[in-house]
Amino acid sequence: MKGVRHYPGFLAMTLACLLVLYAPLAVVAVYSFNGSTSITQWGGFSLRWYGDVFTGPEAGRFGQAAWNSLTIALIASTTAAAIATAAALAMIRGGAFHGRQASFALINLPLMVPEIVIAVSTLIFFSTVGLTTGYLTILLAHITFCIPFAYLPIAARLEGIEGTYEQAARDLYATRAQAFRLILLPLMMPGVVSGWLLAFIISLDDFIITNFVKGAGMETLPTAIFGSVKQGIKPNIMAISTLMLGVSVLFVTAAYLVNRKGQKIP
Amino acid sequence: MAGPGPSRGPADAAYAGLVRPLLLPTWVVIGILMVVPVALMAVYSFLTKEFRGGVEWDFTLAAYDQFFVTRGLFGDEPAQIEWTYITIFARSIWQAALATGLCLLIGFPTAWFIATRPARTRGVWLFLITIPYWVNLLIRTVSLKFLIRETGPLNESLMAIGLIDSPLPLVNTNLAVQLGLFYSYLPFMVLPIYAAVERYNFALSEAAADLYASRWATLREIVLPVVRPGIVAGMILVFVPSLGAFLAPDLLGGAKTFMIGSLIDEQFKGSQGNWPFGAAVSMILMSMVMVVLLAYARAQGRAGR
Numbered sequence: 001m002k003g004v005r006h007y008p009g010f011l012a013m014t015l016a017c018l019l020v021l022y023a024p025l026a027v028v029a030v031y032s033f034n035g036s037t038s039i040t041q042w043g044g045f046s047l048r049w050y051g052d053v054f055t056g057p058e059a060g061r062f063g064q065a066a067w068n069s070l071t072i073a074l075i076a077s078t079t080a081a082a083i084a085t086a087a088a089l090a091m092i093r094g095g096a097f098h099g100r101q102a103s104f105a106l107i108n109l110p111l112m113v114p115e116i117v118i119a120v121s122t123l124i125f126f127s128t129v130g131l132t133t134g135y136l137t138i139l140l141a142h143i144t145f146c147i148p149f150a151y152l153p154i155a156a157r158l159e160g161i162e163g164t165y166e167q168a169a170r171d172l173y174a175t176r177a178q179a180f181r182l183i184l185l186p187l188m189m190p191g192v193v194s195g196w197l198l199a200f201i202i203s204l205d206d207f208i209i210t211n212f213v214k215g216a217g218m219e220t221l222p223t224a225i226f227g228s229v230k231q232g233i234k235p236n237i238m239a240i241s242t243l244m245l246g247v248s249v250l251f252v253t254a255a256y257l258v259n260r261k262g263q264k265i266p
Numbered sequence: 267m268a269g270p271g272p273s274r275g276p277a278d279a280a281y282a283g284l285v286r287p288l289l290l291p292t293w294v295v296i297g298i299l300m301v302v303p304v305a306l307m308a309v310y311s312f313l314t315k316e317f318r319g320g321v322e323w324d325f326t327l328a329a330y331d332q333f334f335v336t337r338g339l340f341g342d343e344p345a346q347i348e349w350t351y352i353t354i355f356a357r358s359i360w361q362a363a364l365a366t367g368l369c370l371l372i373g374f375p376t377a378w379f380i381a382t383r384p385a386r387t388r389g390v391w392l393f394l395i396t397i398p399y400w401v402n403l404l405i406r407t408v409s410l411k412f413l414i415r416e417t418g419p420l421n422e423s424l425m426a427i428g429l430i431d432s433p434l435p436l437v438n439t440n441l442a443v444q445l446g447l448f449y450s451y452l453p454f455m456v457l458p459i460y461a462a463v464e465r466y467n468f469a470l471s472e473a474a475a476d477l478y479a480s481r482w483a484t485l486r487e488i489v490l491p492v493v494r495p496g497i498v499a500g501m502i503l504v505f506v507p508s509l510g511a512f513l514a515p516d517l518l519g520g521a522k523t524f525m526i527g528s529l530i531d532e533q534f535k536g537s538q539g540n541w542p543f544g545a546a547v548s549m550i551l552m553s554m555v556m557v558v559l560l561a562y563a564r565a566q567g568r569a570g571r
Contacts, residue, residue: 003475004471004481007375007378013375014379016372017372017373017376017395017452017456018395020372020448020449021395021398022398023413024409025398025401025406025409028412028413031419039412082291083291083292083295086287086288086289089281089284089288090285090288090289091289093279093281093282094288095282097282097285103289106293106296107292109301110300112556112559113304114509114510114555116527116530116531116551117304117510117548117551117555120307120530120544121300121304121306122299122303123534124303124306124310124541124545125302125306143295147296163280166280167280176280204402205402205403205404207512207513208513208527212534225404229517237408238412241405241408241409244401244405245401249401252397256393
C-alpha cells in the first residue's frame, strides 16, 4: 500500500525546499541580535539594534511609517472584509441572478492584473482626478486590492453553511435581519476573521502599489525599509525585519488556529 | 480560476432580493478604483509626454513607436526594429520561465511528499510551507540578498568549509534574480500541486506497479498526466507574478538583469519619467498576462466539458 506513495529523494527535496524558504529569514533573525556595528562580523549576542529601532536616529521615521502601515492595514482590511462579506452573501446566497459571472470576475480582478500594472493605473487615475497622493490614496488602493483576499475565505466558509439554519430561524418568526445577526453571522465568523487577517497582512505587505501612490514624504514600513536598504543593509533594518517577521508569523498562526477551530460547523 | 459555482436551490437564495445593494460596494470600489484606472491607463498610452513628468492631451502613437521602432540617434534614419525593450521583455519571460521551472523541480516533490503524509501531520507541513509567503516580500528579498551577498553568511561558510576559495559573485547576476523569484513564489507552486495530488487515486499507481511499471515510469505515464491541472495552475501562479516582478530584479539584480517591472517603475520617477511610455509598457505586459490567463481558462473549460 505504502510503496506507490514513496519516491526516493522526495523527502530530501522537501527539506531542501524548507531550507531555502527559511534559511534567509533565520540568518537575518540571528544577525539582528548581533552586538557589532558591522553586519559581517559577529560581536556577541545583544539587543542593541532593537533598542536602536525604538530610540535610535531613525526611530522617528520608522515609528511614523509603522503607524501609517498599521492604521492603513487596519482600516483597509476592515473595510475590505465588510465589502467582501456583503459580496459573499450576494454571490453564495443570492441564487441565480443577472451579472453573477461579471461580479465574480470583478471581485477577482485585483488578483488577475499584475501588481505593477495596478500601481501604474491607480497612480494615473489619482493624478487625473486631481487627488494629491498621500495617506488617502494609499488607503483607497489598499481597500481595492484587499477585497479578493478577504472574499476567498469568507465565501468558502459561507458555502459550507447549509441554508437550513436560517430557514429554521425564519420558521420560528425571526426577521431576516435577526436570522443574519443571530444565526448566519456567528456561523460565518471564522471565515470573516480569517478573511480580515489575510487582508490585513496583504495590506501590511504591499510595497509596489504603495510606492507608486504614496507621494513625497509619506512612508509606510515597506517603503521606508526599501529606502534604507538602497543604501545598504544595516543592522537596525534586520531588527525591524525580525520584528515584522514575528508579527506576520503571529497573524498567520492566529488565522490558522481560527480556521481549524471553525472547521467544524455544528 | 474556478467559476462562481452553481447555486443550490431556494434555501440558498435567501438574499436573492438583496443582491444589488449587497454587491453595490464591490462594484463601486473595484469599478472606480480598478476598472476605470486600467481604462484610463490605456488612454494615457496614446497621449503625448510632458517634460516634467505627466501628459499632454494630444493623441499619438509615440509611446508604442518608441517601444518597437528606432530611427537612429537623431530620428532621421530609416525606421528599424528597436530591440532594447523587446530584449527586456524577452529577458523577463526567460527569467520568469526559469524561476517557474526551478519552482516546479522543487515544488512537485515537496507537494507529493506532503500529500502522502498521514492526515494528522499534513496540516503542519502545509503550514510550514505557507508561513514564508505571509512574511513581507520585501523583507524576504532583503534577507536573501543578505544571505548570498559577497561577504554574506553563505559565501563565508562555504569558504570556511573549504568548498570555494573566493566568494561567489551571486548578487547582481541573472541567477540571483531567478533565485529571488523562485524564493518569492515557491508556495504558489506547491499548494495547487498538493491539492491535485491529494485527490489522486493511488490505486492507479498500484495498478501500474502490478503491471510491472517502475516507480518512475508510473510517475511519468500515470501520475503526471492525472495531476497536470495542478501543475499548470502552479506554473501560471508563479510565472505571471514573476513576469512583472519588481523587488527581486531591483534588489538582487543589476543593470544587466533589468526586467519589465523596473522599466515601468523608471517611467514614473521624477521629471525623467515618461508616463505614456510607462502606460504603453504596462498595457503590453497586461495583454501578455491576459493571453496566458485566457488560454488557461479556455483549456480549463475544455477539460471540464
